[in-house]
Amino acid sequence: xxxxxxxxxxxxxxxxPFVFAILVPFAYKYIKGIHTGWxxxxxxxxxxxxxxxxxxxxxxxxxxxxxxxxxxxxxxAFTSYIDGLSxxxxxxxxxxxxxxxxxxxxxxxxxxxxxxxFYVYLLLFMTAMLGVVQSxxxxxLYLFWELTSISSFLLxxxxxxxxxxxxxxxxxxxxxxxxxxxxxGGFILLSIMGETFSIRELIAQAPDLVSHPxxxxxxxxxxxxxxxxxxxxxxxxxxxxxxxxxxPVSAYLHSATMVKAGIYLVARFTPIFGTSSTWIWxxxxxxxxxxxxxxxFAVKQTDLKAILAFSTVSQLGxxxxxxxxxxxxxxxxxxxxxxxxxxxxFHLINHATFKGGLFMIAGIIDHETGTRDIRKLGGLMSIMxxxxxxxxxxxxxxxxxxxxxxxxxxxxxxxxMVALRHFELFQFDTWGILFPIVAWVASVFTFTYSLYFxxxxxxxxxxxxxxxxxxxxxxxxxxxxxxILASLVIIIFFIPNVLGKWVIKPAVMAVQPTLYGSPADIxxxxxxxxxxxxxxxWLTVAIVIVGSLLYLTIPKWQPLYKLQPAKLSLNEGYxxxxxxxxxxxxxxxxxxMTGLIRTYLLYMFAFLSVTVIxxxxxxxxxxxxxxxxxxxxLYGALNAVILLLSIGFVVFAKSRLAAIIxxxxxxxxxxLFFVIFKAPDLALTQLxxxxxxxxxxxxxxxxxxxLNEHGETKKTKVVNLIISLSVGVMxxxxxxxxxxxxxxxxxxxYYKDTVATEAGGGNIVNxxxxxxxxxxxxFEIAVLAIAGIAVLxxxxxxxxxxxxxxxxx
Amino acid sequence: xxxxxxxxxxxxxVTFFIIFLFSIHIFFAGHFAPGGGxxxxxxxxxxxxxLLLAFDLETVKATLPFNFTVVIGVGLLLSLGTAAGSILFNxxxxxxxxxxxxxxxxxxxxxHTAMIFDSGVYLVVVGAAITIIxxxxxxx
Numbered sequence: 010x011x012x013x014x015x016x017x018x019x020x021x022x023x024x025x026p027f028v029f030a031i032l033v034p035f036a037y038k039y040i041k042g043i044h045t046g047w048x049x050x051x052x053x054x055x056x057x058x059x060x061x062x063x064x065x066x067x068x069x070x071x072x073x074x075x076x077x078x079x080x081x082x083x084x085x086a087f088t089s090y091i092d093g094l095s096x097x098x099x100x101x102x103x104x105x106x107x108x109x110x111x112x113x114x115x116x117x118x119x120x121x122x123x124x125x126x127f128y129v130y131l132l133l134f135m136t137a138m139l140g141v142v143q144s145x146x147x148x149x150l151y152l153f154w155e156l157t158s159i160s161s162f163l164l165x166x167x168x169x170x171x172x173x174x175x176x177x178x179x180x181x182x183x184x185x186x187x188x189x190x191x192x193x194g195g196f197i198l199l200s201i202m203g204e205t206f207s208i209r210e211l212i213a214q215a216p217d218l219v220s221h222p223x224x225x226x227x228x229x230x231x232x233x234x235x236x237x238x239x240x241x242x243x244x245x246x247x248x249x250x251x252x253x254x255x256x257p258v259s260a261y262l263h264s265a266t267m268v269k270a271g272i273y274l275v276a277r278f279t280p281i282f283g284t285s286s287t288w289i290w291x292x293x294x295x296x297x298x299x300x301x302x303x304x305x306f307a308v309k310q311t312d313l314k315a316i317l318a319f320s321t322v323s324q325l326g327x328x329x330x331x332x333x334x335x336x337x338x339x340x341x342x343x344x345x346x347x348x349x350x351x352x353x354x355f356h357l358i359n360h361a362t363f364k365g366g367l368f369m370i371a372g373i374i375d376h377e378t379g380t381r382d383i384r385k386l387g388g389l390m391s392i393m394x395x396x397x398x399x400x401x402x403x404x405x406x407x408x409x410x411x412x413x414x415x416x417x418x419x420x421x422x423x424x425x426m427v428a429l430r431h432f433e434l435f436q437f438d439t440w441g442i443l444f445p446i447v448a449w450v451a452s453v454f455t456f457t458y459s460l461y462f463x464x465x466x467x468x469x470x471x472x473x474x475x476x477x478x479x480x481x482x483x484x485x486x487x488x489x490x491x492x493i494l495a496s497l498v499i500i501i502f503f504i505p506n507v508l509g510k511w512v513i514k515p516a517v518m519a520v521q522p523t524l525y526g527s528p529a530d531i532x533x534x535x536x537x538x539x540x541x542x543x544x545x546x547w548l549t550v551a552i553v554i555v556g557s558l559l560y561l562t563i564p565k566w567q568p569l570y571k572l573q574p575a576k577l578s579l580n581e582g583y584x585x586x587x588x589x590x591x592x593x594x595x596x597x598x599x600x601x602m603t604g605l606i607r608t609y610l611l612y613m614f615a616f617l618s619v620t621v622i623x624x625x626x627x628x629x630x631x632x633x634x635x636x637x638x639x640x641x642x643l644y645g646a647l648n649a650v651i652l653l654l655s656i657g658f659v660v661f662a663k664s665r666l667a668a669i670i671x672x673x674x675x676x677x678x679x680x681l682f683f684v685i686f687k688a689p690d691l692a693l694t695q696l697x698x699x700x701x702x703x704x705x706x707x708x709x710x711x712x713x714x715x716l717n718e719h720g721e722t723k724k725t726k727v728v729n730l731i732i733s734l735s736v737g738v739m740x741x742x743x744x745x746x747x748x749x750x751x752x753x754x755x756x757x758x759y760y761k762d763t764v765a766t767e768a769g770g771g772n773i774v775n776x777x778x779x780x781x782x783x784x785x786x787x788f789e790i791a792v793l794a795i796a797g798i799a800v801l802x803x804x805x806x807x808x809x810x811x812x813x814x815x816x817x818x
Numbered sequence: 819x820x821x822x823x824x825x826x827x828x829x830x831x832v833t834f835f836i837i838f839l840f841s842i843h844i845f846f847a848g849h850f851a852p853g854g855g856x857x858x859x860x861x862x863x864x865x866x867x868x869l870l871l872a873f874d875l876e877t878v879k880a881t882l883p884f885n886f887t888v889v890i891g892v893g894l895l896l897s898l899g900t901a902a903g904s905i906l907f908n909x910x911x912x913x914x915x916x917x918x919x920x921x922x923x924x925x926x927x928x929x930h931t932a933m934i935f936d937s938g939v940y941l942v943v944v945g946a947a948i949t950i951i952x953x954x955x956x957x958x
Contacts, residue, residue, distance in 0.1 A: 689852035693844075697860040701947060704867060708954050769916035769930055771850035778854065779932040779939070780914050786935075787897055787912075790942040794890045797946030801887065801953045 020075040020089035022059065023139045026052050030132035037125035045124045046114035049132065053106035056139075060091075060099045067093045067515040070527035074145065083148075084206050090145035093515025093528065097354065098142035098273055100512070101361050105265040106135055108490035112369050113257035115487035116376060127167060127255070134160035138266050142273055146206045147196040154192065154234070157270060158185040161262050165254040177250035180583065184237050184247045192234025192274070198227035199281075212280045212522065219284055228282045231274065232291055239271025241329060242299040245322040246579050252314040256372025259314060264321050264364035272325065272357060275332050276520045279350075283336035283521075293333030293429075297447045299326025304454035308461055308563065309570045313371040313381040316462050317364065320407065323455060324360045327422060328353050330448070334425050338521060346428070347521065351509075351533050352421035354516045358508070359406065359414040359501065366494035367403040367462070370396050373487055374466065379477030383461075386476075387469040393482050395492070397467045402495040408459035408556070409452065409549060414501035417535055420545035423448060427544050449548055456556030461563065505535040614732050618739040625742055634749035644685050652678040665713055673703040690774040823872060830872035837865035845940055846933075855936035859943025866948055875956050886948040893941030900935040 029052050037045045066073060072092040079085050091099070110131070117124060137160055140153030158181075166178030196206075202221045203211045211218070218224055235241075240248040251263055262268070275292060282288040303323025310316045335350030373396050374389070375381045390397045402413060409419030426448040430441045501508055514528035525531055559566070601612070625631045655678060658671030676699030683692035706713075760773050760781065770776040778786050838861075845858025869878050904913040916930035 690854065690857070693852060693857045694860065697857060697864060701860060701863065701867070705951070705954065708951070768914070768932075769849075769928055770932070772848060772852060772854070774852075775848045775854040775936075776932070778856075779935050783901065783912050783914075783932075783935060786939060787901060790894065790897060790939050793946045794894055794942050797890055797949040798887065800950045804953045804956075 026132040026135040034125045053103045057103035088145040089143045092519045094519035097516045109261040112490040130163040164258045174253040177253040181247035188234045188237025195230030198223045235271035235274040249318040260368035265361040296330030301451040307458035349425040356418035363403040363406040366491040369491040370400045373483040378480045390467040399495040404459040404463035408456040423545045457559045460560045618735040855939030859940040863947040886945045889945030897938030
């Protein structure tokens with residue numbers, strides 16, 4: 010336990026929110042006076058305080074682990090593995106979680122909203138997230154991963170009476186669960202490769218795994234999971250639609266925690282996959298593409314939360330690309346790439362602080378003015394000065410300006426991307442120049458939309474009197490959480506290295522465990538001022554100039570967005586996929602599910618004869634041994650002729666009566682065969698049974714439909730002929746070859762020997778029926794009994810059948 | 819339109835007993851010669867069907883006042899009881915027993931528990947077949 014005594018199995022703490030979730034409905038129902046959120050607030054606060062105590066441990070490069078076995082025979086366990094990376098995420102989840110709960114206490118109305126379910130979902134989500142980041146076992150990681158999908162589905166659809174909420178919830182569910190299932194596939198491949206579910210043990214085996222044939226498949230499947238959850242291109246489309254959730258949810262799930270689960274996954278699996286060029290190309294490339302795409306389309310949005318959603322997409326792309334670049338450090342000793350990982354973790358924290366704050370401000374504006382449409386807003390600065398301050402801090406940090414924390418990480422990002430240009434492994438040298446260019450252009454757009462977000466809302470000519478509500482400053486309680494976040498934005502700018510030492514370096518060490526002995530070895534010291542020689546500084550200056558110009562000319566170039574045809578958007582693609590699969594499935598099942606038993610019989614017989622004949626010939630099983638056949642007798646041949654003639658009559662009969670009589674002929678000739686082949690019991694039974702069944706047919710004759718009532722066409726007749734011929738051929742072939750190849754002798758000798766001595770009988774057939782194998786007989790008479798009672802029931806219940814047919818008419 | 823079927827009805831009355839006796843014979847002979855519960859049951863059914871053809875449903879119902887669904891149940895119970903009875907003697911389910919007895923009138927006779935089982939089969943066959951025929955025939 011690395012010198013620290015831990016009092017309880019701290020894996021249980023993951024379930025603390027879960028346990029609280031069970032109690033919340035009671036609190037909601039029985040304690041009406043106090044907002045339920047105040048009880049809930051206890052949970053993240055306690056957890057945050059508790060997990061803070063792990064900082065000294067991870068600072069020295071240590072880790073703590075606690076495990077509860079769940080399915081020991083399969084090696085599945087609940088684990089809580091705390092190292093730098095999971096501690097960082099845990100602190101984010103519990104820290105931002107406390108602030109979000111605090112904010113929601115003022116945001117969610119005690120009387121109007123169903124707080125019971127809101128906090129239950131939120132606490133469920135918290136447990137799920139804690140589980141995702143602390144699990145060392147891939148199976149339980151997957152379990153918690155899906156729990157985040159489900160609880161997020163519930164939270165997005167919280168206002169379930171609105172169509173858009175339900176649509177957004179379903180969309181996010183479809184996409185994230187798709188990714189989750191892919192990830193499960195990846196995990197299973199990994200566990201086949203490494204024969205363990207434990208991530209730590211997999212990391213230890215990492216060098217051996219690279220050459221495994223499943224390696225690339227596992228890599229791509231796990232990345233699919235990470236990309237869908239973290240809203241990377243092209244899976245980001247669920248995130249803007251998830252903005253239908255209450256704002257605290259958007260702030261918590263869709264900016265600070267859930268969307269970072271994918272980032273966590275990539276960071277966690279970097280030690281395993283980081284040596285692969287596919288990984289580096291995919292993570293960096295998709296990350297940059299997402300960064301550019303998100304920032305470009307953010308300016309198009311008119312809804313405050315939609316701008317923030319696209320901005321989240323873009324920032325997640327930034328972090329992702331940095332993680333990809335960081336993985337290059339496995340191939341080179343150049344310090345720049347260790348730097349990239351540091352920048353990724355750093356920006357992750359920064360993004361959580363400023364984006365959480367911005368979402369809360371968007372929620373406040375929505376709450377106080379009644380709209381989130383940026384075209385209706387403006388001039389709120391003097392009315393809501395505190396909100397404006399917080400929004401300005403957040404936006405400028407997002408844009409990457411000093412003295413805010415976004416500046417530091419953005420500079421580090423630009424420098425890492427510039428460094429990629431020189432990199433010569435995996436053909437980076439040919440394409441490398443694209444990376445800094447895309448990154449820079451995307452940063453320009455980031456700057457533009459940050460200004461767009463804050464200035465369009467708070468400056469300019471306000472149409473204050475046209476707003477749905479009369480705006481005023483938010484209550485102080487609602488402002489506390491965003492203000493804390495905003496002050497963190499500034500504090501982190503001034504003390505980045507304290508944060509670096511406490512949290513970031515241990516996290517970097519967890520991402521690149523083989524490179525460092527302890528977090529102190531990471532030789533990175535973040536400076537706000539690198540001097541004029543720094544590339545990042547000049548790039549930032551250029552960003553500010555170009556970005557400001559772009560902002561001022563927005564009305565002139567905004568028509569550019571109209572160039573993209575609506576049909577070609579990714580959302581349209583998703584909708585078309587959903588509609589298409591529904592329609593396609595409908596069409597497919599309607600094409601073969603005709604509702605006619607004839608058709609289904611055709612399928613069955615065709616399939617049966619084709620497969621059996623094919624197997625007969627593929628396996629070379631068709632053998633005819635002429636010697637095993639008995640001699641043909643005269644009576645046998647004559648009887649066969651009679652049998653064939655009667656069968657012909659049955660098939661070609663024009664009237665029902667002729668067919669029934671011919672069928673009787675078939676039955677009696679079969680009875681004759683039994684006589685010829687010396688089976689008196691069978692012959693007797695066959696004779697009587699045939700008589701009774703012909704009598705039954707005749708009894709029911711007037712109820713039977715006329716022959717050929719369906720008016721079959723020539724085509725169906727031909728198809729029927731072919732299929733019946735093939736079934737006949739199949740059965741003949743099988744009978745011939747199974748008769749010719751008897752592998753084991755018959756057991757009938759035993760019956761002959763023992764029928765008198767053991768069973769006290771003389772008729773072997775009957776003794777077999779009632780004694781040796783009486784069991785069969787017992788159930789056959791049961792079948793007979795059921796048939797008799799069923800006929801009785803069918804006829805007695807005909808009254809109700811008549812009623813239903815009358816209704817159908 | 820009711821025809822006068824005197825010849826048919828008279829013949830049926832006589833033939834019924836002949837067929838019935840034959841079916842009983844076939845049933846009892848089953849263990850040593852061709853026959854058994856199944857064929858015996860069917861032949862009895864045939865005899866009753868003959869009555870049904872010669873007379874009508876109501877007459878036959880009045881003459882043979884059995885509830886044939888109950889007959890099915892009795893038959894099933896008898897068969898299952900025979901099979902289950904072996905458990906009481908601490909032998910596996912469905913173990914039959916037989917012995918020879920010196921009976922008056924019959925002389926040396928083998929009595930076999932399989933015969934009880936077979937009589938269950940007989941009853942089920944008769945019950946089920948007549949139930950089917952009566953319910954279809956009685957349906958208008």
